[in-house]
Amino acid sequence: MRKFLKIPSNILLFVFLTLLTQIGGIVYLVSMQINKRWKWNNKFKPTITFFTLYLGTTLLIIPLLAPIFGREKVKHTSKISPANYMTVLLNRNYIRPELNALLNQAEQELKGTDIEIHYLDANFPFINSCPLLPHLSHNDGKKIDLSLIYETENGEISNMQKSISGYGICEDPSPNEYNQITACLKKGYFQYNYSQYLTFGSINDDLIFSSKGNKKLIESLLMSPKLGKLFIEPHLKTRLNLTNDRIRFHGCQAVRHDNHIHVQL
Numbered sequence: 440m441r442k443f444l445k446i447p448s449n450i451l452l453f454v455f456l457t458l459l460t461q462i463g464g465i466v467y468l469v470s471m472q473i474n475k476r477w478k479w480n481n482k483f484k485p486t487i488t489f490f491t492l493y494l495g496t497t498l499l500i501i502p503l504l505a506p507i508f509g510r511e512k513v514k515h516t517s518k519i520s521p522a523n524y525m526t527v528l529l530n531r532n533y534i535r536p537e538l539n540a541l542l543n544q545a546e547q548e549l550k551g552t553d554i555e556i557h558y559l560d561a562n563f564p565f566i567n568s569c570p571l572l573p574h575l576s577h578n579d580g581k582k583i584d585l586s587l588i589y590e591t592e593n594g595e596i597s598n599m600q601k602s603i604s605g606y607g608i609c610e611d612p613s614p615n616e617y618n619q620i621t622a623c624l625k626k627g628y629f630q631y632n633y634s635q636y637l638t639f640g641s642i643n644d645d646l647i648f649s650s651k652g653n654k655k656l657i658e659s660l661l662m663s664p665k666l667g668k669l670f671i672e673p674h675l676k677t678r679l680n681l682t683n684d685r686i687r688f689h690g691c692q693a694v695r696h697d698n699h700i701h702v703q704l
């Protein structure tokens with residue numbers, strides 16, 4: 440009976456690791472084969488094997504293989520870094536070189552300001568059409584989500600986030616702003632509000648949405664002709680007085696974009 444239960448749990452773990460990290464499922468299968476042959480009697484053997492193999496593959500091997508699929512890691516600089524380093528450890532930080540060039544140009548545009556670019560989910564390293572859940576469109580190396588910019592009560596730009604994941608703390612429409620969220624929910628798109636469940640905990644509650652910081656960040660991204668579309672919730676586009684037609688509404692079938700900025704080539 441135990442053996443019967445063990446097979447499905449192995450399959451479930453394989454599927455979960457694959458959906459989370461793309462390579463985790465394969466690394467898990469390889470680590471199981473190593474454990475079968477490795478005569479070491481230690482209850483931590485499976486965990487040690489998996490994590491050693493996973494980290495070695497993630498940090499050393501995948502960056503060398505990703506260019507075969509036209510992708511590379513997001514290049515970190517003093518002003519470009521992940522909002523949460525788990526994005527890197529989970530292999531969710533791969534993009535096409537043109538997108539690195541776009542981010543690099545935005546960084547140049549932001550020189551002299553305190554604004555930094557903190558990225559969230561991008562794409563997996565391999566295979567077009569393999570979505571990085573829960574983002575169905577992040578499947579071709581052309582997409583990246585960026586954290587919103589916040590400021591202190593005194594109006595000083597902060598480079599901290601308001602949630603551990605960087606997602607989910609929404610800048611709601613004020614009563615006099617157009618409420619796209621209610622409009623989508625009324626049409627039956629119940630998933631539109633789901634991003635609020637992805638915070639993994641809220642932090643820095645005293646920080647507030649920075650209108651000047653987000654406007655400057657978006658304008659710096661728009662300077663690049665490589666930018667195809669940028670998604671942000673309609674009430675924020677209006678609030679920030681942004682009129683560029685590459686800033687689009689993503690549609691009710693997506694999730695709300697007032698907790699992050701979506702950028703694509």
Ligand SMILES: [Zn+2]
Nearest residue numbers: 574583584701
């Ligand atoms: Zn996105």
